[in-house]
Amino acid sequence: MHISNGIIDGPVAAIFAALALAALTLCVLRGRRDLDDRLAPMAGLVAAFIFAVQMLNFPIFTAGVSGHLLGGALAALLVGPWVGALCVAVVLVVQALVFGDGGVAMLGLNITNMALLGTAAAYLLIALLLRVLRRTPAGLAVTAFVSALLSVVVASQGFVLQYWLGGTTDLGGNLAGLAGTMAGVHLLIGIGEGLITATTVVTVAKVRPDLVYALRALKPAAPAPAVPVAGGAR
Amino acid sequence: MSKRSWPFLLGGLLVALLLAGVVSNYASAHPDGLDSSLLKGCTVNADDEITGGSCPAQQAKDHELADSPLADYGVRGVRNGFLSTGLSGVLGVLLTFALGGGLFWLARRRGPATAPAGADPTIAGPGDATAGVTTADPTATGPGEPPAGDETHAARATRAGTR
16 A cells, blocks of 8 residues: 555645654654563564565455555554554555655655554554453454454545545546545455454464453453462362 | 563564565565556556556656665566565565664663653553552562563553552
8 A cells, every 4th residue: 555656746745754753753652661671572573574464465356456464453453552553664664765665755644544544543443342352262353353454444545635635636526436446445455454464363362362462451341360379269 | 471482583583584585476466455546547458557548646756766776575686586576575574673673672661660750650550559569669670570570560450450
């Protein structure tokens, strides 16, 4: 979902660059509360993993169109919303500055859509779903799938907003057409995003449940016993 | 809870390297959802190049760093396409891990202390009267012992849950 140079005009790109910078600063300030000796390397791994999976464009049912993971939901589940947004932003910066993917001038727009909007939408849904659903592998999988799918659609509409503000082609008032096309395509891509996110998070939860931020931070209504009783009867 | 994380990190990194280094060669080359949406109104050939019509994608300009040695996920100078893509993926994973991991490591909270008095009172929630308990213990200020950190984590979470 990387915007290429020339698609959005300069002033709007600059406004979103400032907006993204401010939001990322907030993410650093809030994320530091979560970042300890254990989460920091894990966050580095999450960024590296998202970079890898973003290379894997998968075909969607529509002929001639592909999609790839954005990673906002995955990052939010594994390292939390603040650090998660920073993970996706690091990936986008590396892609723009080293791999020529997504214009450097468009970086603020791309960070806004994929790192900020995608992760924020995902975490709101995660927080909601993990309180409603049971904490079984199935519950976690549904949480991951739904939050990932919808976060992709939200991110796609971020682009539609940006195009409305500074698109370089006059759509002749047919912004709704673009919004519909983007939403439809990204609903399909979101299925892939959901499957990848659910598979990854459930796998991590099976191996090391303590490394899944969402399971640590979002406690169920009844608190776990603070002190495990040796040889407890139950 | 005090299990070490490095085997997990190493395993995860290995998976990422395999995906970027090998599986990436089997990725779809078609335009993604956004690019294809911007092609609406144009006709394209088998290589997804615009052959006619009028669409937003025609406004696209070259990337500032199109001449970068790793541009478009290939290593300049490597003729073998499979190797070029795979190598660029491996380099990208390592670079992202080094940059991300390095920045997060520099930005992390130091030591197990959750709140050295006045540093960041909001960590344990504003007005949390019991927050002082964790800092009152002088042994908790030793250099990063994971068990101590985990205990305060759990204690804090439990308090938050019961409030």
